[in-house]
Amino acid sequence: MTADQADTHCPYCALQCGTRLSRQDGAVRVEPSDFSVNRGGLCHKGWTAPALLDTPDRLRHPLLRGPDGRHTPVAWDTALDRVAERLRRIRAEHGPDAVAVFGGGGLTNEKAYLLGKFARIALGTSQIDYNGRFCMSSAAAAGNAAFGVDRGLPFPVTDLADADTVLLAGANVAETMPPLLRHLERASLIVIDPRRTRTAELAALHLQPAPGTDLALALGLLHVAVTEGWCDRSYVAARTSGFDEAWQRALGWWPERVERVTGVPAEDQRAAVRMLTEARRAYVLTGRGVEQHSKGADTAAAFINLALALGLPGRPGSGYGCLTGQGNGQGGREHGQKADQLPGYRSITDPAARTHVARVWGVDPAELPGPGRSAYRLLDALGRPDGPRALLVFGSNPVVSVPDAGRIGERLAALDLLVVADFVPSETARLADVVLPVSQWAEEEGTLTSLEGRVLRRRRLLDPPAGVRGDLAVIQGLATRLGQPAARFPTAPHEVFDELGRASGGGPADYSGISYERLDAGEALYWPCPARPADQAAHPGTPRLFLDRFAHPDGRARFAAVDHRDVAEPATADYPLTATTGRVLAHYQSGAQTRRVAELLAAVPEVYAEMHPDTAAAAGLADGQTAVVRSRRGRMRARVKVVHTMRPDTVFLPFHFPGAGRANLITNPALDPRSEMPEFKACAVRIGPEDSEG
Ligand code: SF4
Numbered sequence: 026m027t028a029d030q031a032d033t034h035c036p037y038c039a040l041q042c043g044t045r046l047s048r049q050d051g052a053v054r055v056e057p058s059d060f061s062v063n064r065g066g067l068c069h070k071g072w073t074a075p076a077l078l079d080t081p082d083r084l085r086h087p088l089l090r091g092p093d094g095r096h097t098p099v100a101w102d103t104a105l106d107r108v109a110e111r112l113r114r115i116r117a118e119h120g121p122d123a124v125a126v127f128g129g130g131g132l133t134n135e136k137a138y139l140l141g142k143f144a145r146i147a148l149g150t151s152q153i154d155y156n157g158r159f160c161m162s163s164a165a166a167a168g169n170a171a172f173g174v175d176r177g178l179p180f181p182v183t184d185l186a187d188a189d190t191v192l193l194a195g196a197n198v199a200e201t202m203p204p205l206l207r208h209l210e211r212a213s214l215i216v217i218d219p220r221r222t223r224t225a226e227l228a229a230l231h232l233q234p235a236p237g238t239d240l241a242l243a244l245g246l247l248h249v250a251v252t253e254g255w256c257d258r259s260y261v262a263a264r265t266s267g268f269d270e271a272w273q274r275a276l277g278w279w280p281e282r283v284e285r286v287t288g289v290p291a292e293d294q295r296a297a298v299r300m301l302t303e304a305r306r307a308y309v310l311t312g313r314g315v316e317q318h319s320k321g322a323d324t325a326a327a328f329i330n331l332a333l334a335l336g337l338p339g340r341p342g343s344g345y346g347c348l349t350g351q352g353n354g355q356g357g358r359e360h361g362q363k364a365d366q367l368p369g370y371r372s373i374t375d376p377a378a379r380t381h382v383a384r385v386w387g388v389d390p391a392e393l394p395g396p397g398r399s400a401y402r403l404l405d406a407l408g409r410p411d412g413p414r415a416l417l418v419f420g421s422n423p424v425v426s427v428p429d430a431g432r433i434g435e436r437l438a439a440l441d442l443l444v445v446a447d448f449v450p451s452e453t454a455r456l457a458d459v460v461l462p463v464s465q466w467a468e469e470e471g472t473l474t475s476l477e478g479r480v481l482r483r484r485r486l487l488d489p490p491a492g493v494r495g496d497l498a499v500i501q502g503l504a505t506r507l508g509q510p511a512a513r514f515p516t517a518p519h520e521v522f523d524e525l526g527r528a529s530g531g532g533p534a535d536y537s538g539i540s541y542e543r544l545d546a547g548e549a550l551y552w553p554c555p556a557r558p559a560d561q562a563a564h565p566g567t568p569r570l571f572l573d574r575f576a577h578p579d580g581r582a583r584f585a586a587v588d589h590r591d592v593a594e595p596a597t598a599d600y601p602l603t604a605t606t607g608r609v610l611a612h613y614q615s616g617a618q619t620r621r622v623a624e625l626l627a628a629v630p631e632v633y634a635e636m637h638p639d640t641a642a643a644a645g646l647a648d649g650q651t652a653v654v655r656s657r658r659g660r661m662r663a664r665v666k667v668v669h670t671m672r673p674d675t676v677f678l679p680f681h682f683p684g685a686g687r688a689n690l691i692t693n694p695a696l697d698p699r700s701e702m703p704e705f706k707a708c709a710v711r712i713g714p715e716d717s718e719g
Pocket residue numbers: 035036037038039040041042063066067068069070071072201202203204
């Protein structure tokens with residue numbers, strides 16, 4: 026059943042702006058709903074989201090690739106039978122780990138949960154990970170180590186509205202989530218970014234480090250805090266441990282040395298820490314700019330160290346947080362589609378967690394596989410002798426979004442079977458042997474968890490087009506064909522959510538006290554929200570974490586002893602520039618959705634390369650010309666955009682574009698040893714005109 030109006034949330038980023046959808050004269054209209062996070066605002070993507078619903082190339086039938094390489098529409102039973110038969114054969118010949126699953130940070134909690142369960146008990150494979158590995162994993166690793174739990178913002182977004190000073194490290198919120206600025210109007214902003222972004226233009230202070238040197242800068246800021254006497258010694262003594270070891274590492278990073286490494290003037294470093302110290306309410310927030318590095322977890326940890334030294338986390342009106350990117354980047358990393366994780370943010374290697382989840386699933390704990398490969402390693406293993414031979418992709422477009430994309434394209438081509446569930450023919454779907462057309466945001470019910478850890482209801486306005494099924498039904502259809510009872514894979518989202526709640530109960534991300542009924546009654550519920558006995562009042566959820574204690578057993582936060590190291594691929598004489606990638610306001614992730622919205626495509630129709638005029642001139646390039654950007658892995662083409670505020674040693678590339686304009690053709694898959702995050706933000710390149718060797 027559908028309604029003429031639905032209060033739901035934007036299909037794109039983790040801010041999850043509240044929207045009201047309605048049907049008027051046959052068209053779907055969107056307006057901001059009464060929701061505290063976006064306060065009546067939407068960005069360009071949110072306003073134009075209804076255009077996605079009737080995009081002309083919407084997938085409406087399952088497709089099978091024939092011997093001639095062309096996709097042909099087939100019935101659902103034919104497609105699912107074919108997939109199940111091939112999966113059974115591959116498993117029989119090569120074992121359960123020969124089948125892999127790749128999920129997405131945009132999937133609802135229900136889909137992410139059921140996908141993880143499907144992989145572990147219907148396929149019996151350990152080989153599942155998701156594209157959130159490329160988004161949140163460094164901040165998650167640092168947050169878990171420091172605080173004992175990982176929730177992007179451990180406080181409501183609206184708390185930021187009272188801040189005096191906010192440090193944004195590697196977060197360009199003016200482009201990635203503009204309505205957030207409504208909560209930052211009062212604050213003085215300190216922005217750390219190699220580019221003079223729109224956010225940096227709003228800042229009271231812009232620190233512009235060389236790409237890949239944020240860790241040195243964070244160490245320098247801690248050095249300033251301690252040596253200037255601005256460290257909150259009583260907070261450090263009462264609420265933390267590990268300060269001395271962390272300080273030993275920061276000791277050698279005095280501001281003038283940091284200036285030599287990062288290019289940020291020593292005086293600006295002191296000014297930044299002074300602004301944070303003098304503020305009554307201050308926040309340190311990190312984003313992908315500092316996290317998407319081969320040392321991203323240590324860099325996030327170094328900013329947490331700074332926040333702890335200043336006594337911010339857990340202090341009312343102040344704090345540390347990381348700004349989650351994808352729509353369900355938070356919930357998507359909590360319920361079991363990560364290689365090392367079971368629902369409720371439980372570890373798959375923890376015997377007690379395995380027993381608990383296996384009981385909810387009605388299986389023997391010994392049946393649950395162990396941890397699998399992380400995202401890049403998984404994709405890089407496809408089709409190799411010891412790697413998976415089949416891959417099921419849900420809600421992701423790795424052909425565009427994965428580093429060293431040319432190499433990963435070869436791995437996908439080496440598979441025996443590639444199955445993609447999507448609602449548009451993404452670049453990955455075009456390569457698939459079987460394409461399964463699924464519903465999208467306004468056609469489905471579910472929940473997502475926003476960047477502040479609040480669980481939100483996605484509500485259906487429309488039925489999906491004829492021929493399209495929900496992901497939950499697709500998962501059930503495959504599971505039953507693989508011998509599972511249908512009841513073990515429910516298709517009603519509220520049933521899946523209730524089971525997810527039970528599976529998460531007692532875990533770090535405990536949803537067991539949350540229900541559709543409570544959410545639909547308008548309660549604002551933030552995890553953890555444990556179930557309580559029927560004779561007690563329901564748990565109110567936890568909008569603010571850490572007010573009394575951190576989540577480690579001793580209640581203390583942990584400083585991390587981290588030190589700076591260079592990028593994995595420094596500039597050289599052959600590759601003298603550093604390329605860094607990022608997002609633009611008009612597009613989202615791989616662009617598979619936003620490039621299909623005419624208004625957004627008109628706003629930014631093609632990939633460009635931002636560079637300083639001197640950089641362009643030295644390479645024989647002019648504004649508007651096509652440049653070839655080469656790294657050791659490949660080459661891509663981009664329109665030159667001369668920007669006077671760029672660092673002359675840096676080239677910026679948005680990563681939303683396909684084909685020869687894929688920024689990820691040149692990016693470096695060097696992985697962070699703690700989070701397995703690739704180094705999207707820094708690789709050595711050279712540039713030149715199209716007809717040159719560059
Ligand atoms: Fe959607 Fe994010 Fe834009 Fe809000 S800021 S409208 S959630 S894309």
